[in-house]
Amino acid sequence: MDTHTDEHALNKGNLAVKVDDLTVAYNYKPVLWDIDLEIPEGVLMAIVGPNGAGKSTLIKAILGILKPIAGSVSIYGKPYHKQRSLVAYVPQKGSVDWDFPTTALDVVMMGTYGSLGWIKRPGVNEKKAALEALEKVGMLAFKSRQISQLSGGQQQRIFLARALVQEASIYFMDEPFQGVDATTEIAIINILKELRKAGKTVVVVHHDLQTVPEYFDWVTFLNVKKIATGPVMDIYNDDNLTKTYGINYKVSVQK
Amino acid sequence: MNLQEYFSLVFSDYTLRTITLGTAILGAVTGMLGSFAVLRKQSLLGDAISHAALPGIALAFLITGAKDSNTLLIGALVSGLLGTFWIRGIINKTHLKSDTALGLILSLFFGFGMLLLTFIQKQPNANQAGLDKYLFGQAATLVESDVWLMAIITGICVVVMFLFWKEFKLLLFDADYTKTLGFNTKFIDILITTFIVLAIVLGLQTVGVVLMSAMLLAPAAAARQWTNNLSTMVVLAAVFGAFSGVFGTAISASQDNLSTGPVIVLVASVFVIFSFIFSPSRGLLFRQIRFISNRRDLELQKTLSFMYHIAETHDDISHPHTIKILNNFQGFTRKTLQKLVDKNYVTIDGTMWYLTEEGFETAANLYNQNIKKHE
Numbered sequence: 001m002d003t004h005t006d007e008h009a010l011n012k013g014n015l016a017v018k019v020d021d022l023t024v025a026y027n028y029k030p031v032l033w034d035i036d037l038e039i040p041e042g043v044l045m046a047i048v049g050p051n052g053a054g055k056s057t058l059i060k061a062i063l064g065i066l067k068p069i070a071g072s073v074s075i076y077g078k079p080y081h082k083q084r085s086l087v088a089y090v091p092q093k094g095s096v097d098w099d100f101p102t103t104a105l106d107v108v109m110m111g112t113y114g115s116l117g118w119i120k121r122p123g124v125n126e127k128k129a130a131l132e133a134l135e136k137v138g139m140l141a142f143k144s145r146q147i148s149q150l151s152g153g154q155q156q157r158i159f160l161a162r163a164l165v166q167e168a169s170i171y172f173m174d175e176p177f178q179g180v181d182a183t184t185e186i187a188i189i190n191i192l193k194e195l196r197k198a199g200k201t202v203v204v205v206h207h208d209l210q211t212v213p214e215y216f217d218w219v220t221f222l223n224v225k226k227i228a229t230g231p232v233m234d235i236y237n238d239d240n241l242t243k244t245y246g247i248n249y250k251v252s253v254q255k
Numbered sequence: 256m257n258l259q260e261y262f263s264l265v266f267s268d269y270t271l272r273t274i275t276l277g278t279a280i281l282g283a284v285t286g287m288l289g290s291f292a293v294l295r296k297q298s299l300l301g302d303a304i305s306h307a308a309l310p311g312i313a314l315a316f317l318i319t320g321a322k323d324s325n326t327l328l329i330g331a332l333v334s335g336l337l338g339t340f341w342i343r344g345i346i347n348k349t350h351l352k353s354d355t356a357l358g359l360i361l362s363l364f365f366g367f368g369m370l371l372l373t374f375i376q377k378q379p380n381a382n383q384a385g386l387d388k389y390l391f392g393q394a395a396t397l398v399e400s401d402v403w404l405m406a407i408i409t410g411i412c413v414v415v416m417f418l419f420w421k422e423f424k425l426l427l428f429d430a431d432y433t434k435t436l437g438f439n440t441k442f443i444d445i446l447i448t449t450f451i452v453l454a455i456v457l458g459l460q461t462v463g464v465v466l467m468s469a470m471l472l473a474p475a476a477a478a479r480q481w482t483n484n485l486s487t488m489v490v491l492a493a494v495f496g497a498f499s500g501v502f503g504t505a506i507s508a509s510q511d512n513l514s515t516g517p518v519i520v521l522v523a524s525v526f527v528i529f530s531f532i533f534s535p536s537r538g539l540l541f542r543q544i545r546f547i548s549n550r551r552d553l554e555l556q557k558t559l560s561f562m563y564h565i566a567e568t569h570d571d572i573s574h575p576h577t578i579k580i581l582n583n584f585q586g587f588t589r590k591t592l593q594k595l596v597d598k599n600y601v602t603i604d605g606t607m608w609y610l611t612e613e614g615f616e617t618a619a620n621l622y623n624q625n626i627k628k629h630e
Contacts, residue, residue: 081437089431091429097428100427102424107428110429113422118438119418120421162432
């Protein structure tokens, strides 16, 4: 385990995200029930849970993409809609049509649109920022590629670069490791660790239970209700995994 | 009148000029907006809106008794917008998929519109004769004020598109992300949809309810084949649309009894077919050619590597072998052998062959090269 956990998350005590009583339902059945969640600043947190546990929904509700039935979200103590510029989002790769007529650079530039606001066009500075982000994710050589001609892993990196351009304090990522090869996975996790080093908070919907202790220092177990949340070394155990997934789990956790 | 006469008259003759300008502007504006509809996967929205406009036209006539086209178009606009928002409502509030919602609203409104039209036709005093032109369109009824209206709305549309370009692009590509950046997606969405409805309503008189959606889709679908850049696509779609309008009008004016709307749609479809076949990057023709040539290359490489494995077993690579032993190798033909000779990879001596130095080197590195190409 890294020692960063203690330095950044535990001692500072700043709350990056606070979720109170959040309940979301698509129709009649709640997808998320009464979630209270506190995410300290500077952690690299995984949200784990079975399919349909509401992991993506939780992120979308925090970001205001979905309207909750009840509950509130605050970012550094203020309502989310006042703190938007502090938050960046990496959606699931499959949520967009990659045959859209645009280039990799253009997609990354979209990350600057929020700070530009209505009508104003991106200029030299925005382009420079986008190129830097492309370089960070190792995609500079592909800047003029039409996005459908990129591999799945490359598309994921483009999405990551788009979020990096926003220079946010908190990053929400929906399954960034889905369908990417080992090389891309390592590249992405290195970027996430760099973000944490810079004091950013990163929240990741994650599916691979084996890599949780290796990649993350904070974890939230979710299955419609919040099962547990806290440091990986303290709470990532068979007991919580069993509670979340409903079957007996034997995962050896390095302590 | 033949085509030549048409083009010599188009600048001087009032009627021809009006109709040509009208259909060109209409084609341009529907082409531009159609790009947005196609990219949002709402190709059928145009069809639903145009059919939904029909009861509006009939009701506007029943209420005002006027045949003035502007009054009727306001009716079309209102019921077109109503239909659109019902479609939205159905998609948001029920489990129905968007195609179901579109189909439902389309047939419901169109059915109601047809009912009203037959009712109007039965009225003894009604000067109803003009109403069915909205079914299939009648470009000949365009007058200068109609064209002005089209031009003004197209102008506003271009300005709005220019101002909100960034927001439109963002919403088209990734609506959820647009929300997280703090943009009001509902506003952008309503803006786009309203302009699509406006463009469709403008075209009803010319092209008609039934064929209107083709004006929206065909130029955009054709334009998508030629470019991977959104702005180029929108401009190209506008150009294709405008040309369809002009050529369609020209063809229909130069022949007797060819109604303009369907001819415009047919011309636009020719653009689509041409683009689908001949576009260099996405077209069927070049894709097939690339496919065949890739296959040939691979066949050649496989033959060469087969020969390499035979040559490998001897110390001397120029040790001759008989051509016969290649015969049981699948993919081998005289042609491939000849090609290998042309490339100077193989030398043939009577019925014997041997690899050249170059051929041996190439064959030895074939697999590595393939890997490099893919990276």
